[in-house]
Amino acid sequence: MSKLTELASAQINATDAITIVLVEPEGMPPSVIIHWPPQPTVCIPGRFPELAAIAMRVIAKASTALASIRAGRKL
Numbered sequence: 001m002s003k004l005t006e007l008a009s010a011q012i013n014a015t016d017a018i019t020i021v022l023v024e025p026e027g028m029p030p031s032v033i034i035h036w037p038p039q040p041t042v043c044i045p046g047r048f049p050e051l052a053a054i055a056m057r058v059i060a061k062a063s064t065a066l067a068s069i070r071a072g073r074k075l
Helices: 045-070
Strands: 002-011 017-025 031-035
Touching (some): 002 045, 017 045
Antiparallel strands (some): 002 017
16 A cells, blocks of 8 residues: 655646655655646746746645655654
8 A cells, every 4th residue: 555645736727737746655665756737738928937936836845845754744
């Protein structure tokens, strides 16, 4: 049985979201899975900086959450 811990998640536009999960299977090394939208995310050029910032915040939040877990603290 694998233990799943959501590290971060966010809606990046009206239809797409990113979710980052820590997977800890029994008897195997843990891994991080990034669930990207299955299709390309489309946005107008004027919104691209905002969309990119949201995606990077999700990754930064997941990195911080993983560091907290590794340090023995809860999320």
